[in-house]
Amino acid sequence: MLPKFLIADNSQELPDNIFVLHTESPRFLVKFNLNDITDKNIETFWFDKAPNDKKVIEEFIKDSEEFLINELENQENFLDEEN
Template sequence: MEIPRFLLGDNTDCPEAIFVIHTEFPRFIINLVDDEIEWLEEFSKEDEEELTHQTENLIEEASLFYDREVERYQA
């Protein structure tokens, strides 16, 4: 099975949250409401430095994915 790079997540226990799941390394779940990220990986110190540089881009990509999906639902 081929899993898309980003997935939308929903949970009725968190009705205000907008979850986007990133399925490739570094895997994470982001709540776009407050940009809180839950990493699904363990990182070494060297990885953490690289992630600092990637995080901003990953948040932007997750936001663009969400906007695109919402637009498709509304069409």
């Protein structure tokens, strides 16, 4: 079983962006700006049919953003512990 969210990047082609992949239905990918993760000018790519309800879409994006922020904080804490 896959985790609900995965982080992806392509630092060679898009060094200022990071992606969060939602693996459950509806599957989608959210493109975040690494310089400002909370920037609302994000792109969402749908692998499945996008929900018709904008509030549902906003909730999916909010969950993706929270996941990314938590993962980056965990990574930062892990790196701090190593030093």
